[in-house]
Amino acid sequence: MARTFEQLRLEEIKRDFGAMSALKGVNLSVRRGEFIALLGPSGCGKSTALNCLAGLLPLTGGSIWLDGQRIDTLRPEDRGFGMVFQNYALFPHMSVRQNVAFGLTMQKRARAEIETRVDKALDIVRLRDQSHKLPGQLSGGQQQRVAIARAIVIEPRLVLMDEPLSNLDAKLRLEMRSEIRRIHNLIGATTIYVTHDQEEALSLADRIVVMRDGLVRQVGTPEELFARPLHSDVADFMGYRNLVSTHAGRAAGDEVTVTIAGARLGARVVEPVGAGGMVTVAIRPDDLAVSPEGPLSVTTDTSEYRGHDFYCSGATADGTTLYFTSPRRLAPGEAVRLACSPDRVLVYAGGARP
Amino acid sequence: MSGGDGLTGRQRLSRWLANYEVDGVALLVLPAIACMLLLFIYPFLHGLILSLQPRSGEMLDNYRKFFSDPFLYDTIWTTLRLAFPATIINVVMSVPIALLVRRFRRQRLLTAILVVPITLGPVLIAEGMLNYLGPQGWFNGAIVGLGISGAPVRLIHNYAGVLISLVVAGFPFVFLLTLSFLSGLDPSLEKAASTLGAGPRARFRHILLPLLLPALAVNFCMSFVQMFSVFPAAVLLGEPAGATRVISIAAYQAAYEQYDAPMASTIAMIMGAVQLAIVAIVLGSRELFYRGSTGSGKG
Numbered sequence: 001m002a003r004t005f006e007q008l009r010l011e012e013i014k015r016d017f018g019a020m021s022a023l024k025g026v027n028l029s030v031r032r033g034e035f036i037a038l039l040g041p042s043g044c045g046k047s048t049a050l051n052c053l054a055g056l057l058p059l060t061g062g063s064i065w066l067d068g069q070r071i072d073t074l075r076p077e078d079r080g081f082g083m084v085f086q087n088y089a090l091f092p093h094m095s096v097r098q099n100v101a102f103g104l105t106m107q108k109r110a111r112a113e114i115e116t117r118v119d120k121a122l123d124i125v126r127l128r129d130q131s132h133k134l135p136g137q138l139s140g141g142q143q144q145r146v147a148i149a150r151a152i153v154i155e156p157r158l159v160l161m162d163e164p165l166s167n168l169d170a171k172l173r174l175e176m177r178s179e180i181r182r183i184h185n186l187i188g189a190t191t192i193y194v195t196h197d198q199e200e201a202l203s204l205a206d207r208i209v210v211m212r213d214g215l216v217r218q219v220g221t222p223e224e225l226f227a228r229p230l231h232s233d234v235a236d237f238m239g240y241r242n243l244v245s246t247h248a249g250r251a252a253g254d255e256v257t258v259t260i261a262g263a264r265l266g267a268r269v270v271e272p273v274g275a276g277g278m279v280t281v282a283i284r285p286d287d288l289a290v291s292p293e294g295p296l297s298v299t300t301d302t303s304e305y306r307g308h309d310f311y312c313s314g315a316t317a318d319g320t321t322l323y324f325t326s327p328r329r330l331a332p333g334e335a336v337r338l339a340c341s342p343d344r345v346l347v348y349a350g351g352a353r354p
Numbered sequence: 355m356s357g358g359d360g361l362t363g364r365q366r367l368s369r370w371l372a373n374y375e376v377d378g379v380a381l382l383v384l385p386a387i388a389c390m391l392l393l394f395i396y397p398f399l400h401g402l403i404l405s406l407q408p409r410s411g412e413m414l415d416n417y418r419k420f421f422s423d424p425f426l427y428d429t430i431w432t433t434l435r436l437a438f439p440a441t442i443i444n445v446v447m448s449v450p451i452a453l454l455v456r457r458f459r460r461q462r463l464l465t466a467i468l469v470v471p472i473t474l475g476p477v478l479i480a481e482g483m484l485n486y487l488g489p490q491g492w493f494n495g496a497i498v499g500l501g502i503s504g505a506p507v508r509l510i511h512n513y514a515g516v517l518i519s520l521v522v523a524g525f526p527f528v529f530l531l532t533l534s535f536l537s538g539l540d541p542s543l544e545k546a547a548s549t550l551g552a553g554p555r556a557r558f559r560h561i562l563l564p565l566l567l568p569a570l571a572v573n574f575c576m577s578f579v580q581m582f583s584v585f586p587a588a589v590l591l592g593e594p595a596g597a598t599r600v601i602s603i604a605a606y607q608a609a610y611e612q613y614d615a616p617m618a619s620t621i622a623m624i625m626g627a628v629q630l631a632i633v634a635i636v637l638g639s640r641e642l643f644y645r646g647s648t649g650s651g652k653g
C-alpha cells in the first residue's frame with residue numbers, strides 16, 4: 001500500500017439514513033500536506049463526511065479516490081487513516097503506551113520498532129513521562145494528546161479529526177489548537193478537521209470547507225472566507241451577525257447603494273442582484289463602528305466589555321437590531337451614529353432567513 | 355459542642371450527618387434493611403443454629419454425617435456437574451448473541467422473544483420439553499423420520515434433559531445482563547480500533563473481551579447460584595434417584611421424607627457454603643482484570 005498520495009478526491013459522495021439525506025453529493029479535492037477544516041452548524045453533514053472517509057459509515061452514493069485507487073470500498077482497518085474522536089475513545093484498560101502502540105501491534109511490527117516509534121510519538125505530544133498511566137488517570141487535554149499520538153504513530157496517509165477540542169475548557173482549547181497545527185507541520189501529515197467553531201477553522205486550516213444541509217457551500221482559504229463569503233448563510237456562519245433584508249439600489253459594477261433604516265450605505269455586491277430586488281446586507285459587528293458622522297443612527301441596548309473594546313447592540317428607528325463595536329462603554333438608551341467601510345458591507349441576493 | 359455558630363443542636367447534627375452523605379432520604383433504606391433482616395438474615399441464622407442441633411449426638415454430627423455418606427456428599431459433585439456447564443454454556447453463548455442483537459434495529463422485539471422463557475417458569479418449560487424432546491416428541495420424530503438417527507435420542511429423564519432445561523430457562527437472565535453490559539461500552543472504542551487496523555476478531559479480543567470479562571464474571575456468579583439450587587428440572591426432567599440427584603433433592607428428602615429438619619438445614623448450609631466459595635473464587639479472580647470505567651475518557 002502506498003504510504004503517500006498526491007490528491008484525495010471525494011466525488012458526489014452521498015449518505016442517506018432512511019428518508020433523511022445527511023450528504024447530498026459532496027465534491028472535494030484535497031492535496032497532500034493540506035490542513036482542511038470541515039466547518040458547519042450541527043447537522044450539516046460534516047461529521048458524516050468524516051465517518052464516510054474513515055470507512056465507519058458506508059456511502060450510499062459516489063466514490064472516494066486516493067490518486068488512482070478507489071478507497072470507499074475498503075474497510076476502515078484497511079484504509080490506513082488515523083482518526084481522533086471527539087470523546088478521545090482511548091482504550092480504558094490499556095496504558096498510554098499500549099494505547100499508542102495498538103496500531104503498530106495490529107500491523108505486527110517488530111517489538112523494537114514499536115518501542116522506538118511509540119517513544120517518538122509520545123515525545124511529539126510531550127507525554128513520554130505519563131506513558132505507564134491508564135487513560136482514566138490523565139486530564140482531558142492529556143487524553144486528547146494520547147489520542148493524537150495513537151492516530152499519528154501509524155504514519156497515516158490522512159489524519160481525521162472529529163471536533164477534537166470540543167470537550168476541553170477554553171484555555172486548553174487554545175493550547176491544543178496550536179499543538180495540533182504544530183504536530184501537523186512537524187509530521188507533514190494531511191489533516192481533515194471537523195469543527196463547528198469558525199475561529200478554530202480560521203486559525204488552523206489552510207483551506208476551509210463550509211457545509212450546510214449536506215452540501216458544500218464554499219471552499220476557500222480562511223482569508224477568503226472571512227473577507228468574502230459567497231452566500232448569506234456562509235456569511236452568517238462566518239460571524240456576519242448583522243443580516244438585514246432590504247431593497248438594492250442601482251449597481252455599478254460590484255458597487256451598490258443599500259438603504260438600512262433610512263440610511264444610505266455604500267456596499268459591494270457578492271451575489272448578483274437585480275435593481276430593486278430583495279437583498280440581504282451582511283456586516284460584521286467588528287466592521288460597524290461608532291463614528292460621529294456615520295450614516296446609521298441607533299439607540300444602544302447592551303454594551304459588553306471584551307477587553308480591548310465593547311461589543312454593543314442597538315436598535316435603529318425602524319426597530320432593526322444591529323451589533324457593533326465601540327471603544328467606550330455605552331449607556332443603555334444612548335444614541336450613537338455608526339459607520340462602515342463600503343468594502344465591508346456585503347450584499348447577497350434574496351431576503352435574509354428568519 | 356455548645357456552638358457560637360448560632361445553630362440549633364438539630365441543625366448541627368444534620369451538618370455532621372451531611373459529612374457522611376446521610377440525609378432524610380437515607381431513612382428510606384430502613385424498610386429494605388428490615389426486609390433483609392427478616393427474610394434473609396433471620397432464616398439463615400435460624401437454619402445455622404438448627405443445623406448445629408442434631409436429633410442425636412454432638413453439635414457437628416450432622417456435618418460429619420453428610421461428609422461421611424457418599425449418598426449425601428456426592429450430591430455436591432452431581433450439582434456442580436450440572437450447574438457449571440450450564441452456566442458456562444449460557445455465559446459463553448450470551449456474548450455472540452448479544453453482539454448480534456446490539457446491531458439489530460428491532461432490538462426490542464428480539465429481546466422480548468428471547469426473554470419469554472423467564473415468564474414461563476421451570477415447570478412449564480419442563481412440561482414442554484417432555485413433549486417436545488420425549489421419545490414420541492417432534493424432535494425425535496424428525497430425526498428418526500429424516501434418517502439422521504436410527505432410534506430416538508434420549509434427551510429426557512437423564513443428565514442431558516436437566517442440562518438442556520437449565521440452559522433454556524437460565525439463558526434469558528444471562529443474555530439480558532450481557533446485553534446491558536455490552537450496551538454500556540462506548541461504541542467509539544471499536545471504531546477507534548478499526549481505524550487503527552484491527553479487524554473484527556482483533557477488536558473482540560483486544561477491546562471488547564477485556565472490558566466485558568469483569569461483567570461476565572458477575573454474570574457467571576449470579577447465574578451459577580441460580581443453577582446450583584436447581585430442583586424442579588432435576589425432578590421432572592432428570593433422574594432424581596440417580597444421575598441428577600442434586601443437593602436440593604437431598605435437602606428436600608431430609609426435610610419432607612425423613613422429617614429431619616436439622617439435617618435439611620445442614621444440607622442447606624453446605625449448599626450455601628459451596629455457592630459462596632465458588633462466587634468468592636470467581637469474584638476474587640476479577641482482581642486480575644481491568645475493573646475501571648469502560649468509558650473512553652471524559653463524557
